[in-house]
Structure formats: structure tokens, C-alpha cells
Amino acid sequence: MIFRQLFDSVSGTYSYLLASRAGGEALILDPVLEKADRYCQLLRELDLRLVKAVDTHLHADHVTGLGELRDRTQCITIMGEQSKADVVSMRVSDGDKVTIEGLSLDVMYTPGHTDDSYSYLMGDRVFTGDTLLIRGTGRTDFQNGSSRAQYESIFNRLLKLPDETLVFPAHDYKGDTVSTIGEEKRYNPRLQVRNVDEYIELMANLKLPNPKMMDVAVPANMHVGLHQEELAKQGLALSARDAIASLGRPDILLVDLRETGERAKHGTISGALHAPYPAIAESLKPGGMLREVAAATGRRVVFFCAFGERSAMAVAAAKNAGLANTAHIEGGLDAWKKVGGPVVQG
CATH class of the missing domain: 3.60.15.10 (Ribonuclease Z/Hydroxyacylglutathione hydrolase-like)
Structure with missing residues (x-):
């Protein structure tokens, strides 16, 4: 060690x-x-x-x-x-x-x-x-x-x-x-x-x-958080309400960046693909899981996490990797729950 x-x-x-x-x-x-x-x-x-x-x-x-x-x-x-x-x-x-x-x-x-x-x-x-x-x-x-x-x-x-x-x-x-x-x-x-x-x-x-x-x-x-407003200005963010409205759309792929323990404890969103954030760089490389899924389906990848910080960084990582058709849910699952978004437990 x-x-x-x-x-x-x-x-x-x-x-x-x-x-x-x-x-x-x-x-x-x-x-x-x-x-x-x-x-x-x-x-x-x-x-x-x-x-x-x-x-x-x-x-x-x-x-x-x-x-x-x-x-x-x-x-x-x-x-x-x-x-x-x-x-x-x-x-x-x-x-x-x-x-x-x-x-x-x-x-x-x-x-x-x-x-x-x-x-x-x-x-x-x-x-x-x-x-x-x-x-x-x-x-x-x-x-x-x-x-x-x-x-x-x-x-x-x-x-x-x-x-x-x-x-x-x-x-x-x-x-x-x-x-x-x-x-x-x-x-x-x-x-x-x-x-x-x-x-x-x-x-x-x-x-x-x-x-x-x-x-x-x-x-x-008390103010260490990553500022997410800029992504919203660039059209790369969905509010929790807009994300709820997009549930089930065939052109959207929700991607959960949280860890397994967080998902078990706090629940997840039905139909979301699980791709833990620490491996995001590998997943976005040519041949990586997210890169291949996005290319094969043509769907817009919408990242979410607990509070929006990891998903905001994932959008930037995707852009740097040449995957432009992405966004994230502002405020993450926390914001989603606060406006009544459905969550699957267990």
C-alpha cells in the first residue's frame, strides 16, 4: 500500500x-x-x-x-x-x-x-x-x-x-x-x-x-461546488422537470454515474444505464461502452449522478473525447427526487 x-x-x-x-x-x-x-x-x-x-x-x-x-x-x-x-x-x-x-x-x-x-x-x-x-x-x-x-x-x-x-x-x-x-x-x-x-x-x-x-x-x-450554470447556457443541461418529461423517449439514453452502493441506498431511474464515473474516460474512448452505445443507437446520452457534479464533469469529458451529443441532469438525483421524479428502489 x-x-x-x-x-x-x-x-x-x-x-x-x-x-x-x-x-x-x-x-x-x-x-x-x-x-x-x-x-x-x-x-x-x-x-x-x-x-x-x-x-x-x-x-x-x-x-x-x-x-x-x-x-x-x-x-x-x-x-x-x-x-x-x-x-x-x-x-x-x-x-x-x-x-x-x-x-x-x-x-x-x-x-x-x-x-x-x-x-x-x-x-x-x-x-x-x-x-x-x-x-x-x-x-x-x-x-x-x-x-x-x-x-x-x-x-x-x-x-x-x-x-x-x-x-x-x-x-x-x-x-x-x-x-x-x-x-x-x-x-x-x-x-x-x-x-x-x-x-x-x-x-x-x-x-x-x-x-x-x-x-x-x-x-x-461552503462554496466548493462545480458551477453547473455554464452547461445550462450551452444547452448541455436538463432541469429535473425536463428530464422527467423525457422519460421513455427513444432518442434519450440516461446514464447513471453513481456507484453501486449509492444506487442501492438511494434508488435509481428506470431504464438508466449504469456506468460508474471513475471509469468514464475508458467508457468514452473508441471501443468503450458508452461510445459504442451512443454510436450504435444515435441517442443523446444524458448523464446523472447524486448532485450534478460528476455528470457535469462527464459532459466535459465526453466533449473532449469527441462525443458531442450529451447533456446532464442539473442537480442530479437529488433534484429529480425533489420535484417528484419516479425512483426505483432496490
Whole structure:
């Protein structure tokens, strides 16, 4: 496995690059905007293809690199379903899995630092975001934070993991790089409390100043979505209502870009062809499935995904591949459901 822990000294942020092999798919956790050049250089050096970028929560101390990496690599952006970010490609919830070739991360909802805080468990290690830090815990005094919720997340979720589980947080300000669940149980001063009330009192008396970047980072991180308006201006987008009206038309081919787990969880549209987004480039090449189907049928390919971000990128990829007769459903299945579009479950 390829594993790199990357550090931004300005914000004290750790980002993590993961892949199962050289030449394969990669995932990055908690990227920082100013480090995008470094990430892309490392991807080239390690011969990796970034397919997913994940934020553990809406950060207040740095501007996320999600949008920049999406624009540079056409990767899928991922946050928790509670996130206030305007648009990401995929929203996950507790119990889901985030997968790339050869690797799988279990999604754990661990609110408290913020109401959209998640941790990601991968085998012998857990990426705890700002929920559990090395010899500390994330503050709980803004962004709908809750000391009570954080106590539950830490004591009843994270500390239930095996003691030897490696802890990789999103931040550290002392130079520590890794800990274990067992170490934190024994030596983390904020965890030496007898009950939740003691923890709430401890957190209430920290009286920390706001992060220096908070007034810049939070608004910026709430607006990371790919702008879809330009495709609509070019006639390359269908509103959800127009897409519903086109159901059953022989000249339209609906293509679902979501992953199998998303389809099982949220349903799909009857008659849609399944072509997961990570393989879109292969599918659009001469001889590729989508290219051949479009050529054989003459139908207009209309992509859709969860929220419209992957489908917008697919339209651009199709254009670059020489397949012009495409469009996407603005807002994805989310918009489709909101206006009463029929969905097949199971």
C-alpha cells in the first residue's frame, strides 16, 4: 500500500494520500488548497490517479483543496451528508464505505467538533479528523459543535476500536504524527474524565480564540461546488422537470454515474444505464461502452449522478473525447427526487 502523511505548517493540517499500488487509483483526505501543487506533483511521481478527495468535516482553519483538486484531476469530492458545503459529488453517512481500487474505508459519523464530523476506518488505522487528536480533542464551541456529542463519538465509537488501532488526526500543533487508541485512552488528558458531565465542563472552560482563518475558510469551504450554470447556457443541461418529461423517449439514453452502493441506498431511474464515473474516460474512448452505445443507437446520452457534479464533469469529458451529443441532469438525483421524479428502489 502507498501511504503518505502530508503536512501544512501554516494551519497544522495533516492530509493523507492513499493507494493500493503504483499506477493505481488514489484517495486524499483533508487536502489544503495551498498544497494542491505538491499533491499533484506527488501523484505524478508515484504514478497515481486521484479519483476521490474527502474532507472529514467543514474546516475553519484552512481553505479546502477539494474544489481545486476536482478541477485539476476530475476526481470525486466527498463529505458527510450533514455538510453545509453547497455541492460535493458524493455525500456519505454512518456505515457507508468509501472505496477505491484495492482499498476500502468504513465511514463513521463522529459529530461533536462540528455537526458534520466524520472519521474513516481503514484496517489497522483510523483517520479521526478533528474529533480525536493526539493528546487532545477538537474544540466544540462553534459550527454546531457539541461536547456531549463529541463525548459519545469518542468514548462510544472511537475508543471501542482495538487499542492497537493507529490514530491519524487532521491536525497537530506539537509535531506528533501518529498515536494509537490505547495511548489516547491512557495519556490523553481530555479523556481522563469520569463521565460526560465532566467532559462538558472541561470543554466549556477551554476559552480558545477563534481560528485566524475562520472568517475566510468557513465561507470559502461552503462554496466548493462545480458551477453547473455554464452547461445550462450551452444547452448541455436538463432541469429535473425536463428530464422527467423525457422519460421513455427513444432518442434519450440516461446514464447513471453513481456507484453501486449509492444506487442501492438511494434508488435509481428506470431504464438508466449504469456506468460508474471513475471509469468514464475508458467508457468514452473508441471501443468503450458508452461510445459504442451512443454510436450504435444515435441517442443523446444524458448523464446523472447524486448532485450534478460528476455528470457535469462527464459532459466535459465526453466533449473532449469527441462525443458531442450529451447533456446532464442539473442537480442530479437529488433534484429529480425533489420535484417528484419516479425512483426505483432496490
